[in-house]
Amino acid sequence: MIWLVWRQHRQQALFALLGLAALAAFLVPTGIQMHDAFERAGLPGCLRAAASVEYVQVVNGADQAPDPVSTCQDLAAQFAGRFGSRGAIGILLWFLPLFVGLFWGAPLIARELEHGTHRLVWTQGVSRRRWALASSAWSAGAWCC
Amino acid sequence: MSVALEASGLGKRYRRTWALRDCNLSVPRGRIAALVGPNGAGKTTLLHLAVGLLAPTSGTIRVLDQAPGDPALLARIGFVAQDTPLYRNFTVADLLTLGDRLNRGFDRPMARARLERLAIPLDRRVGALSGGQRAQIALTLAVAKRPDLLLLDEPLASLDPLARREFLQALMGAVADQGVTVVLSSHLLADLERVCDYLIVLSAAHVQVLGAVDELLEAHKVLVGPHRDDQPPIAGVAQVVRASHTDRQATLLVRTDGPNHDPAWKALDVTLEDLVLAYLAEPAAGTLPGPAHDDSLEVQA
Numbered sequence: 052m053i054w055l056v057w058r059q060h061r062q063q064a065l066f067a068l069l070g071l072a073a074l075a076a077f078l079v080p081t082g083i084q085m086h087d088a089f090e091r092a093g094l095p096g097c098l099r100a101a102a103s104v105e106y107v108q109v110v111n112g113a114d115q116a117p118d119p120v121s122t123c124q125d126l127a128a129q130f131a132g133r134f135g136s137r138g139a140i141g142i143l144l145w146f147l148p149l150f151v152g153l154f155w156g157a158p159l160i161a162r163e164l165e166h167g168t169h170r171l172v173w174t175q176g177v178s179r180r181r182w183a184l185a186s187s188a189w190s191a192g193a194w195c196c
Numbered sequence: 197m198s199v200a201l202e203a204s205g206l207g208k209r210y211r212r213t214w215a216l217r218d219c220n221l222s223v224p225r226g227r228i229a230a231l232v233g234p235n236g237a238g239k240t241t242l243l244h245l246a247v248g249l250l251a252p253t254s255g256t257i258r259v260l261d262q263a264p265g266d267p268a269l270l271a272r273i274g275f276v277a278q279d280t281p282l283y284r285n286f287t288v289a290d291l292l293t294l295g296d297r298l299n300r301g302f303d304r305p306m307a308r309a310r311l312e313r314l315a316i317p318l319d320r321r322v323g324a325l326s327g328g329q330r331a332q333i334a335l336t337l338a339v340a341k342r343p344d345l346l347l348l349d350e351p352l353a354s355l356d357p358l359a360r361r362e363f364l365q366a367l368m369g370a371v372a373d374q375g376v377t378v379v380l381s382s383h384l385l386a387d388l389e390r391v392c393d394y395l396i397v398l399s400a401a402h403v404q405v406l407g408a409v410d411e412l413l414e415a416h417k418v419l420v421g422p423h424r425d426d427q428p429p430i431a432g433v434a435q436v437v438r439a440s441h442t443d444r445q446a447t448l449l450v451r452t453d454g455p456n457h458d459p460a461w462k463a464l465d466v467t468l469e470d471l472v473l474a475y476l477a478e479p480a481a482g483t484l485p486g487p488a489h490d491d492s493l494e495v496q497a
Contacts, residue, residue: 054297058290059283167281171334174247175298176271176341 052177052185060189063155067193078140085134092130097123155193159186198261200225200345200377201246205255208241215241217401219255220484223379223394225344227408228371230388231381232472233398239381240278242398243349246379247275260344271299274338274376278349280331284323288316288333295337307340310366328359335363339370346370346378352387360384364391385469395468397475404482405475409468412483416471419448421461432456437481438474449474451483 057064089095101123160183163169173179199222206219216238223229231239244250245257248265262269282291288311296302311318314336316329325333331351338346348367352360368391371378379396382388395412397405405412416437419430423446434453439446449466456463466474475481 052297055294058286058294062285166284167277167279168283170244170249170275170277171281171283171337172294172298173249174270174273174275174277175295176267176300177298178267181267 052181055172056185056189060193064193081134081137088130088133092126094123094126094130097126151190151193155190156187159190198225199223199258200227201229201257201259201379203242203245203255203257206242206245206252206257207254208238208245208250209253214253214401216245216398219398219401219403221396221403221406223377223396225377226375227394228368228378228380228392229394229396230385230392230409230468231379231396231398232383232385232388232476233404234476237398238401239398240349243275243347243379243381246347247273271301271341272344274341274343274346276331276334276338276346276348276351279354280327280334280351282322282330282334284321286322287319288322288325289318291322291333291337292318292340295340299341301342303340303342307336310336310339314362314366327354328356328363331355331359331363332366335366335370339374339376342374343376346376346380348378348380350381350383352382352384360387367391385472389468392468395472397472399476399479402482403484404479405472406484412471413466413468415453415483416449416451416466417456418464418466418470419446419450419456419461420464421446421448421458430456430461431458435481435483438478 101120160169163172172182201221201223203219203221206216207214208216215236219238219242231242233239241250245252246259246264248270251265257264259269260272283294286294292304292307292311295307296304308318311333314329314332316325316332322330322333331354335348335351338348346367352363355363364387367378367380370376380388380392389409393409395405395407395409396403419433423441423444427446430448430450432452432454433448433450433456435451436448437451438449441447449470475483
């Protein structure tokens, strides 16, 4: 049964793996680059300082000392300006589960019915429950990975 | 003799229409039964009920003395569905693996040898093969389960005459080798006559004719004689199934219950095709085994 499910879906699995690899090839260097830029701009320290600034201080000494909050805001704006567009990729990731369900989950049974092959596979010496279990376990497993 | 397929009061309803209603039949083991009837008569429904793809709305069906649907039972049934569905992106060898993995007792060497004999390449994708080859593969998968019962739903429909003959020969070979019971639905009466020794005629969701082919052929005759408007009963005729006539001559297809000594009528043997067509043309006529014939079903000429 597991063999059958693998044989039926191995092409799909291959494409999914390729897709994930392509996504990783893009996301991992971007992530490293973002991390480096974040460090180099001194944003970690600046943000920590900004977090410790109290509201009273800001109001009183706004003109004298360099304002940690506004400098930090500038740095953050620069950072966001450089990488913000890539944040759109994140939105794509939100919809990934939807796509998995749409393109993998739905056709599990629908395609069998469309091609009439349920009449082949459901009349072998394996119960339909086991077939359903193996098929959905595959999809669920692939999604978890 | 034990029974391979038995239905009593069997009915299946799809929403408001009955695809099969109050259907009683039994097929003894070791027979090759032809399941015939017009489109929509319930042939596919009956086979799907037998194999557990459908559940009956009413009545019961028993297959090899068990209720259908159990995987252990399914391993003993070879089923070839209509249009012989196969995974088209699988290679032929993949399908053999499928059969092997999904059925205990799958005879892979036999399946392999059969396909080699039919010159079907094992490394080819199923989608690239002809309809006849696909039908042969589907039959091979079913036969290699070494089933006790083969249920075939119009396996001949997609085949050319030569492939049809080869298919039936292969089927006969498998039956002779394994002593399997076959129920085969088809429209091709002439082909069925060569191989089948049992007949089930379904018409409008009912079983119309049921019985052994040789007994049915023996019990039916075509009578040719003078045409009269007030035809008195003819000796030895239990029922006139179908009558046609010209001005002077009448041709009757009759079910007999004794020898016909009336010299005015010439008796001819019937073919299975004539018999089935006569019954299908007269849905009210019917013949079922057993002594009790419902008189209301009888048609008077």
